[in-house]
Amino acid sequence: MTATMNPLDQQLARLLAEPGASVVVVAPHPDDETIASGGLLQRAQAAGAAVSVLLLTDGDNNPWPQRWLERRLRIGADARAAWGRRRRAEAIDALACLGLPASCLHAMGWPDLGLTARIADQLAASLVALRAALLPLRPTLIVAPILEDRHPDHSAARVLTELVLAHWPAPRPALWGFAVHGSATQAQAFMLSADERARKGRALEAHASQLALAGGRWRRRVAHGESYVPAAAPVGTGMRLELPWLPAMPQFGACALLVVCGEQAWQLPWREGAVSGPLHLQLHPQPALGFAQTPRAPVFVKLYSRRPGLWIFDHWGWRQGGQEPALTLSSDSASLA
Incomplete structure (x- = not known):
């Protein structure tokens, strides 16, 4: 069976076969864990690996779907907080569709559309918090957005992840990248079975707030499967x-x-x-x-x-x-x- 796998499938199989295998998906917002990695999460769970989703924000600064669904123009602080709670609950429901318990979700509660500002103004504190959240999970594979993702929270999430890993105790976990907004050059396809694809589709439907205005787009995206960019060695000198x-x-x-x-x-x-x-x-x-x-x-x-x-x-x-x-x-x- 291994002979029919593509290189990315083979690499994941090796990672999941390691003793103490632990996969952590860094999701900037609720729904990113499903859209980017719903299949990989299922595969890791089935292999017996520890599986976690580190949710950086609750996706509360998401005004246009909220205005549409709640028939409101003005969104105050209370309404925005309630939207964030709704989206976090959707993430828990989506994980259940993937066969994962609510306990695998670890939420940072950082401000939506505010991760670049955290880097600018609270970098040291943000790295301490992120390191404290990741270390107990003992990841052997971290899956995070690529630097080129066009959503500012996604690219900032990659910067924060890279900075934490720069001072990670050996052995350093493998790092894979995904793109939700935009495309990833050098991405490798990750093949999903029909069952994995179906469960991922059901998980997407749990994110009802995000399907109200963009359902067709995200359903097409889920139908196309997943792809990842395994990170190269840490950058050294001589780069332009x-x-x-x-x-x-x-x-x-x-x-x-x-x-x-x-x-x-x-x-x-x-x-x-x-x-x-x-x-x-x-x-x-x-x-x-x-x-x-x-x-x-x-x-x-x-x-x-x-x-x-x-x-x-x-x-x-x-x-x-x-x-x-x-x-x-x-x-x-x-x-x-």
Whole structure:
């Protein structure tokens, strides 16, 4: 039977055969655990592995489905909190459809659409909390969003996961990535049986609040199965860092460069000569980020603005750089607008 498996199936079979196998899915919102990994969770449970879902937010900042279903325009704090409780309950019902007990859900209760701000303002405390939640689960495989996922909570979840794993006691768990919003390059297909697919479909229906306006989209997504990107070795030196785009003139003063290394975060205004702690930013002749000394850990960089917008998806994105005293900030986009 192993001979008919694709490489990802074989890798998972080996991971699940290890003594003390434990799979943890890091879900930024309720429904991500089902959409991204409902099949994998079933497979791990059937193999006898410990299975956990670490839910970072309750998905409470989800106004348009709430307005539609509750026939309200204004959403106050109490209504938003009630929506979050509804979505967490939906996640528990979905896990039951997958054959998993409510006890496998571990909720952090962090603010929906607020994970990037946590990195900017509360990085050390967030890493302490995330490490405290993950360590008792003793994961041998962690499944989390990829860095390129277009939802800002998803990409931020990946940054937080990577930062925690950078100081993980040996042996370090394997890390797989998934994309819910957007696509993953180099993703490998994970084959689901007909029964696994059917149970995953029933689990999706438990997330009724998310199907009211986007049911067709998510049902099609579930029908297509799952795919993952196994993480490569931790980043070392010699990497060129490219931003998705560089700010044009109208954004000057409205955005900053958010830089994360180890357990520290800095924000540099996007202007010539900006300085924050050991960092300095130059824009001419080519944007570059300089460090007072060579970083001791991989660096994550993101163009960041606190200015609210109607579009939640993130075309700015995070980039990961190596441990170099200077990183070139070129753009892989022909448009700087």
